[in-house]
Amino acid sequence: MIEQLPNLAKNSSLSPQKRWYLKWWVILIFVILFIMLILTVAFAFAIYNEIKNMDELDTIELTNQPVVQVSADDDPSRGPQDAKVKIIAFEDFACPYSGESYPIIKELLSSYKNQIHFVFRDFPALENSQKAHEAAECADDQGGFWAMHDKIFENQSKITVADLKNYAEEIGLDATLFANCLDSGKNEIEVQKDLADGITAEIRGTPTWFINGRKFEGTIPLETFKQIIDLSLKE
Template sequence: MRNVVLGALAVLAAACQSPRPAQPAQQKENPSAPVAKVGGQAITTGELDELVKSDLKQLEQQYEEQKYQLKRQGLESMIRRRVFEAKAKAEGITPDELVNRDVVAKIPEPADDEVRALYERAKAGGQQLPPIDQVKPDIARFIKNQKAQAELTAYYEKLKKDMNVEVLLPAYMPPKVEVAATGPSKGPNDAPITIVEFSDFQCPFCVRAEPTVKDVMAAYPGKVRVVYRDFPLPSHDLAPKAAEAAHCAGDQGKYWEMHDRLFAANGKLAVDDLKGYAREVGADGAKFDRCLESGEKAPVVQEHHKAGEAAGVSGTPAFFINGRLISGAQPLEAFKAVIDQELKAAGKQ
């Protein structure tokens, strides 16, 4: 019965799953060495490496980051154990007794209203559940465990502060990648930080990341330049034309206005929509339509995409901060960690 309840409650909480560790890329062999022959004609190591180089680069980056995360998690485990052991020794009890006394014993039993509310939420999520009386003890235990975990975390953080715990392991810094800062930009050209953003107007994660980009620029006035480059994903059939539309508007000095309007479009990016947005942002409609219909900006979008592939981009959004990759819609703190390190290295913090 417990498994049934916990399965039903899965809709209420997300669990992080560790990705399978990537393997480091093998060293390159002689580029002219054959790896296969077709009709007597060789396929060389160099040709193969060229085909998979962006994927290999991404795997190498993932491998290095996962190595760091394993070390960071291991360090946190060691700190946690020593903190609790030290506190327990000072109290003359075991660590388990310490946790039971200062955390577990202080967690009240959940009220009936709490239990029923969680049960109803699970049912509203489409779960088939037994009558509440049959599963009430399991739900109450689940709620109590959740509260205990939160209290234990807060207790641990307080102990670390009381004991002046210092983490001296440097923050993870992604390796630097050569990425041309070519494309529409905002911020000073001589800014010490250049962020090259590869993005897709049809990508919901890219939409989510845009406010963070604005927060980054606000947090570092005059120190950050953002360069936008197009990376429409194959699964997003409307994204290439949307990218062209932004460049067509850019010809009339309306690139960033169109950029923001496209990200606010909630996926409505059909050609007629694009033409309407151009007029909304103040572009000359006839000029815009001719540009968009001619496809003259398609090579520009394709060039951006090629640059992203060469840098190892496989998904969006992808941000290269002075060449260091941050992948996905990351929080402001993730950007700050890299930016602060770069500013410190440049003596401009």
Template structure:
């Protein structure tokens, strides 16, 4: 992802032939200055670029320092500490939990929802082996992500987890249209009380919950979306990116084996 800077040049014609050399000289100076400006701007843009897509298929914010290139030791994360107070899909007593940190405007999150998620739901959630816990991680460069997260939480606050997941599915299915008027329309379509939902969204009633999720994510080292923690009890393993279903299957099966 990058920004392109385009230099714009003006062309002028003189009425006198002997002005031509001066026009050429001036044009050369302008062009040269524009090229220097463009190069400097591009360099600064690359140096300050705060968004990259990693090769596992995730939108990330790179660290402020050059990362260590050695492979880190696996980090165990307490999954049970992350389960409370968030929307859940599946049997609450399922032996394995997937904690998902996601952004409704993130294209890689949408890829996960359309690709791996349906198979995870069919093979593991619907069979009672896995439950999914959703945590919000709206990235600052996605202008609609914060309100989209608030909308999902308004749906949950007003009508429980079922409406949360209905709103979740609506927003990912219509990711290019998740501005506030769109969110209010989706709320009506899934049967929420319009007056109550609109007041919740307009007043920012669930903004604190979204911020709390984001803070939790950053405390765990989450820097991009989608990010996951898969496991049970105190043994959670991080997984990052819109990975293929096979990668999730491997992690889930390992967690199930450890849970038994």
């Protein structure tokens, strides 16, 4: 006798009709997922445009702030005195936000040559920054302010008196003159005068910028800074 095989077409749980039914549900699921993906991308794009527009509006509103008079004193500066855009910066050598702004300012001074007059004023709000500011002033006595300024910002975690004296040697200053200046506290009053001027200008933290007399606080992203400068150049 020959044992007959069962009729698979009749007995199988996956009949042709059932397989067709499942196939269309799979397609339907993929269609739904695809639609959800499109909607998600569209929503994200709409949010991005909204944020971008808000940033642009904020910049325009900020540049319409009242102009206040803030003295540049006789502090170190870069760029021509008659530049159309004048930036007075109150910064703290130990402040991480001032440190974040350091490469941004370098880029701006490079990109807007002869269009910006930039003034650095001391605002040593943090207790460990007073001597760093005095060191920059001592370097200024030898014509090396900006070299010391850059050195300090590039080594913010190392600004002890010993570190500052090492930097003076590295940038080619007379080490003995520099050490005598720093140890004597010769420029302590000069630094404190800047701090007092900043307090009078109602500075609450660093960095604080006065761009053509308009006050801005905190780290300003490069592109936003450029927008502000471009608007100031058009005034």
